[in-house]
Amino acid sequence: MPVLYNPQTQEPYLRLPAPLRQIIITPHRPHQLEETIAAKLPLLNDPRIYLNLTGSPFPYLREHAEAWMNTQIAAAEPVLQALRTEFETSVQGQRYFGLCPFTVIREVTEEDPETGHPLKDTLIGDIGIARYQFYEYRQGSAERAEAQRLNGDLPAGDERIVWAIGNFLAPSYHGRGIMSLALRTLIQDWGVPRMNVKHLKAAAFEENIGSIRVFEKNNFEVTQTLKDWEPYPENRGGGWKSLVLVSWRGL
Structure with missing residues (x-):
């Protein structure tokens, strides 16, 4: 299913296929800053989520959520504007984009009976594609920094770019696929x-x-297990964490 567009809200979005078509993936919404913060704070302070994340701060505070959202909104806006132009002119662009604006997983609770576009929804998780951080090199190492630099310098659409997936889902929605x-x-x-x-x-x-099983179901394979590789913050228990790296084999 291609990118969809809600002309009432001017929001491009993705919709999951049946039997989960009530789940959509949207950009962050500037006009819903407070609602998003209220939804994300309890999730990212839930040990069933934050203990599985490598990058988010803990405790996760309002200022963290607000700063993250503002950064994401600013970065995504040029892409979203280009998509709006495509839909409003019925001319799809051919250029590749250098980021993914679709990051918020939502459950639709009400939709327009005529168009099927969402009218109301609830934030239930997060997902995103970003440039890979090269976890196979030690944190803080020159090798990791150089690999990130070289990867980051590649222009949008370059097939040599190594991308990464990150995600989390509200625990009450686990086990539904x-x-x-x-x-x-x-x-x-x-x-x-x-x-x-x-x-x-x-x-x-x-x-x-x-999480590893989710990747394997989507044609990822485990390529490496790095034992006691990543230092873990003291306020999350400290010590060292072992990382499993997975790589996508394509569609």
């Missing part, structure tokens, strides 16, 4: 056709079996 289908939708409907994604990787803590 949502994240597996959201990942597939994001890759098929945006990553491949609009970013020219060829190389896609992810990292998960070794004990995060559920």
